Each structure stands twice: as structure tokens, then as C-alpha cells.
Amino acid sequence: MDTDQKRMVLVVEDDASMQKVLSISMQKMGYNFAVAKNGREALDLIESGDISPDAILLDIRMPVMSGLAVLPKIRIILPTVPVIMLTAFGDLDTGLAAMKAGAFDYLVKPSSLGKIRETLQKAFSYREIVEMKAEEERRKERHRIELERKVESNYQELGDVYDKLKKMNLQTAYALAETIEAKDRYTQGHCERVRWLSSLIGKNMHLPDEEIEQLEYAALLHDIGKIGIPDSILNKEGPLDERERQIIRMHPIIGAQILSTVEFFEKAAAAVRHHHERWDGKGYPDGVEGERIDPLARIISLADTLDAMATSRPYRTALSFDEVLQEIHAMRGTQFAPDVVDIFFATDLDKMYLKKLQEEISKKKNKS
Ligand SMILES: [Fe+2]
Known part of the structure; x- marks a missing residue:
């Protein structure tokens, strides 16, 4: 047919x-x-x-x-x-x-x-x-659409995994930060305030997002190395002797070692190691100066010192806020990187910090 x-x-x-x-x-x-x-x-x-x-x-x-x-x-x-x-x-x-x-x-x-x-x-x-x-x-068109869908779903999956990891990292970081604060009862809320202030300084310095992320982790965990310091030294009332001072000065090294075991925290680990370095080279543990100090650590250093001075510690009561600001000014170029101090004052972070601190204090009073 x-x-x-x-x-x-x-x-x-x-x-x-x-x-x-x-x-x-x-x-x-x-x-x-x-x-x-x-x-x-x-x-x-x-x-x-x-x-x-x-x-x-x-x-x-x-x-x-x-x-x-x-x-x-x-x-x-x-x-x-x-x-x-x-x-x-x-x-x-x-x-x-x-x-x-x-x-x-x-x-x-x-x-x-x-x-x-x-x-x-x-x-x-x-x-x-x-x-x-x-x-x-x-x-061909069906094949192209199918490929596009596959690529898109792979990206989506990767994005989901990344988000989960990020969330896990952040949760782990907060849990660790709480561990430090539980050990060092005078530092309650300190790690979170240092993270908050460091992040704002970093953003005002226009650091890229990835660096801000590492900066926040490093700031939150800057004292993680205190886990390795005996409580008797951490909570000692009154001044430390030389041997005790040597031991406490190990905490940036211990902290960096802890963080460097996780590849994701590589940058944060470097910042934690340098958070007690000074611009004039008189800090610890490495005694490096100026530009040789990790850039993220220079930011954390200011936020950490400011918060320590503005709140009570075992060995002294808090300074008045005006005194704290005077100290920060005075230590521009000696303890602190000049550009970090300049950004801090130029963008009114002093006022924002004080407001946050006062809010926290009044919340605590209301609770008790
Ligand atoms: Fe520290």
C-alpha cells in the first residue's frame, strides 16, 4: 500500500x-x-x-x-x-x-x-x-531546558548546603562564645558587643562581605583561647603576678589554634591570634607592629578594649564613658591603628555603642 x-x-x-x-x-x-x-x-x-x-x-x-x-x-x-x-x-x-x-x-x-x-x-x-x-x-530545546533546570537545581542545592553550614557555624560560634562567658563571669555580653561593634567598623571601612563574615566570627570568638586558662587566674580579684600574666597572654595563641582546625575559620584564626597586638609593636603574643598586624585584628582590638574599659572587670570598676573615649583618642597610633580610630569617631559609633550599652544595662535592671 x-x-x-x-x-x-x-x-x-x-x-x-x-x-x-x-x-x-x-x-x-x-x-x-x-x-x-x-x-x-x-x-x-x-x-x-x-x-x-x-x-x-x-x-x-x-x-x-x-x-x-x-x-x-x-x-x-x-x-x-x-x-x-x-x-x-x-x-x-x-x-x-x-x-x-x-x-x-x-x-x-x-x-x-x-x-x-x-x-x-x-x-x-x-x-x-x-x-x-x-x-x-x-x-534540542527540551534538552537545553532540562540542562538549565539541572544546573539551577544543583546551584540551589549548593546554596542550601552553604546556608546550612553558615547557620551551623554561627550557632557553634555563639555556643563557644557562651562557653567563654560562662567561664569568665565578668564578661557577660562582651563577646556579642565586640562582634556587633567590629562588624559596624568593618562595614564603615567598606570591607567586602566575606571579610565582614570572618571579622564577625573572629570578634565573637576572640577570647575562645580562655578555655585553656585556669579559672583561678581568669577570675582572680586583684592584679595578676608575672607568671599568671604569662599564662593569660597565651589565650590568643590557644584561640587561633582552636579555630585553625576548621578550614572555614582560617582568616578568623589569624585575627584572633593578633587581637592583643598593638600598633606600636608592644602587644602580644607576637609583638608585631603597624601593617603587619592582621587587618581584622586591628578592628577587634579597638572594639575589645573599648568594651573592656566601659564595663566592670574583676580588677577594676568601669571608667566613665568620657574617660573611655579620651583613652581611645590618646591611644590612636600607639595601641590602635589610626584609621580604625578615625572611622570609629567619624561614623558616630561611640554614640551608638553607648546607647547599646545603656539599653543592655536597663534591661538587666528590669530583670532583676
Ligand atoms: Fe582577649
């Missing part, structure tokens, strides 16, 4: 006798066919979805809607279906114009059965190629 027998041809022709000739031709060739009397009828048939033509024979001159008027609409609805124009003898120009507008070919009426068959078969072959190409394009 000829596969062409399964083909479906839509014949669009207003002339009754021509309709009859074409219908008989379709029957003889074994094609299924439908007939429409003009462009409008053809369009209605196509849009109804009742027929699915493999080719369309389209007369040019018809009432209601001509072949040339309906052709662009058909091309939009059925872009892969070849349209063969039916032109009257001596009207070749119109036939050629129709081909320019997207028709596949044209037949001059009346055409022989052989000519109609030949033209239709060419049209069917053409359509098969176009369909194959279109299917290939659709397959």
Missing part, C-alpha cells in the same frame, strides 16, 4: 466544477481530503481542529477571503504544512507573488493528474524534512 494513501489534503476552491475535478483526483490518488469554498471556510476548518492536512491546495481568486489573504494566517497556524496555490492560466505573477509570501509551489489550472500528484508528492517530502528539522529543534 502506498503510504500516500494516508495523506490528507485540504482543497480550497470556490468553483464547483474545479472542486469536482480536484476531488476526483484526490480519490484516484488515494488521499483523504476535505473541501472548503473560500479562505474563511478553510480557516474555520483548520482552527476547529477537525482536520489535520498534510498539504493544502489553495485557489487564489475566491469570494469572502481570497487565497492571498488567508495564506499568511495558514502559515502561522500550520507552519510546516506546504500550501500549493492554484492559479488561472495567464496569472503566473500572482502565483509567484504567493510563493514569495510562503506558498510551497503553484499549479496552473487545469493541471493533469500526473502534475498534481508530482507536486503533492514533492510537497509531502518537503514537509517530512521540515517536520524532522522542527522535531530536532524541539528535542
Whole structure:
């Protein structure tokens, strides 16, 4: 059986006798066919979805809607279906114009059965190629969308894992900070205030987000090394002797060692090691000076010292806030990096810090 027998041809022709000739031709060739009397009828048939033509024979001159008027609409609805124009003898120009507008070919009426068959078969072959190409394009597009989805979901998963890790790190850091404060009862809230103030200084210095993140961890955990210092020394009332001072001065090294066991805390570990270094090189544990001091540590150093001076410690009561600010000014370029002190005052962080401290004190009073 000829596969062409399964083909479906839509014949669009207003002339009754021509309709009859074409219908008989379709029957003889074994094609299924439908007939429409003009462009409008053809369009209605196509849009109804009742027929699915493999080719369309389209007369040019018809009432209601001509072949040339309906052709662009058909091309939009059925872009892969070849349209063969039916032109009257001596009207070749119109036939050629129709081909320019997207028709596949044209037949001059009346055409022989052989000519109609030949033209239709060419049209069917053409359509098969176009369909194959279109299917290939659709397959490629599906593949591209699938790939994009996969990449996107991988990114999403990575992002989720990263967020979880970050959350875990932060929770761990707070838990550790609480451990230090539990050991050193005078420092309650100190680690969190140092984190808060360091972060604000870093942001005002326009540090990149990743550095702010490490700065916050380092500030929160700057005294983590105190875990390794005996309570009797940490909580001793009154001044420390030389041996005790030596022991307590080990805490930046112990802290850096603890943090450096986690790769994520590498930068924070360096900052923790230097948080007691001084700009003039008279700090500890390494005695480095100026630019050789870890940049994040220079920020933590100011926040840590400021908070220590503004709150009570076992060996002394808190200074007045004016005295604290005078000290900070006086230690610009000796204990503290000049640019950090400048940013602190220039951006009103002194006022913000005092406000925060006063709020915390009044909250504590309300509780007790
Ligand atoms: Fe410290």
C-alpha cells in the first residue's frame, strides 16, 4: 500500500466544477481530503481542529477571503504544512507573488493528474524534512531546558548546603562564645558587643562581605583561647603576678589554634591570634607592629578594649564613658591603628555603642 494513501489534503476552491475535478483526483490518488469554498471556510476548518492536512491546495481568486489573504494566517497556524496555490492560466505573477509570501509551489489550472500528484508528492517530502528539522529543534530545546533546570537545581542545592553550614557555624560560634562567658563571669555580653561593634567598623571601612563574615566570627570568638586558662587566674580579684600574666597572654595563641582546625575559620584564626597586638609593636603574643598586624585584628582590638574599659572587670570598676573615649583618642597610633580610630569617631559609633550599652544595662535592671 502506498503510504500516500494516508495523506490528507485540504482543497480550497470556490468553483464547483474545479472542486469536482480536484476531488476526483484526490480519490484516484488515494488521499483523504476535505473541501472548503473560500479562505474563511478553510480557516474555520483548520482552527476547529477537525482536520489535520498534510498539504493544502489553495485557489487564489475566491469570494469572502481570497487565497492571498488567508495564506499568511495558514502559515502561522500550520507552519510546516506546504500550501500549493492554484492559479488561472495567464496569472503566473500572482502565483509567484504567493510563493514569495510562503506558498510551497503553484499549479496552473487545469493541471493533469500526473502534475498534481508530482507536486503533492514533492510537497509531502518537503514537509517530512521540515517536520524532522522542527522535531530536532524541539528535542534540542527540551534538552537545553532540562540542562538549565539541572544546573539551577544543583546551584540551589549548593546554596542550601552553604546556608546550612553558615547557620551551623554561627550557632557553634555563639555556643563557644557562651562557653567563654560562662567561664569568665565578668564578661557577660562582651563577646556579642565586640562582634556587633567590629562588624559596624568593618562595614564603615567598606570591607567586602566575606571579610565582614570572618571579622564577625573572629570578634565573637576572640577570647575562645580562655578555655585553656585556669579559672583561678581568669577570675582572680586583684592584679595578676608575672607568671599568671604569662599564662593569660597565651589565650590568643590557644584561640587561633582552636579555630585553625576548621578550614572555614582560617582568616578568623589569624585575627584572633593578633587581637592583643598593638600598633606600636608592644602587644602580644607576637609583638608585631603597624601593617603587619592582621587587618581584622586591628578592628577587634579597638572594639575589645573599648568594651573592656566601659564595663566592670574583676580588677577594676568601669571608667566613665568620657574617660573611655579620651583613652581611645590618646591611644590612636600607639595601641590602635589610626584609621580604625578615625572611622570609629567619624561614623558616630561611640554614640551608638553607648546607647547599646545603656539599653543592655536597663534591661538587666528590669530583670532583676
Ligand atoms: Fe582577649
